[in-house]
Amino acid sequence: MKEGRRVYGAEDDDPPGPQPGHEYVELVGGALDGQLLDVTSWAGEDREGGAMLITENGLHGPGGRADYEPRPGTPDKWDWQGDYP
Structure with missing residues (x-):
């Protein structure tokens, strides 16, 4: 995972980019293209359904x-x- 990539939902005071020990997926296309989504705490079946962000x-x-x-x-x-909407 590339350092310095924007993580979806990160706050201004959060450390920048992906963090060690976390698992991310890359968002491809649309308004959030290129951002990373932290799915560390998501169960496998939750990941299968994707997300409305x-x-x-x-x-x-x-x-x-x-x-x-x-x-x-x-x-x-x-x-x-x-x-x-």
Whole structure:
């Protein structure tokens, strides 16, 4: 995992980039393209369902959600499926 990559949901006072001992997936496409999502505490079955992530930059503006689902055969990359209000 590349140092200095932006982690989705990180606060300004959090250490920058991915942290040792954490597991991340890369978000591919859409408003959150290139960001990392910390899935360290997610159970395997929770990861299979992907995530609807809040974003300010999607098609529906502030409070909209971006749908990301695991890429078949490459579970460390999640592909954008669309934006929702």
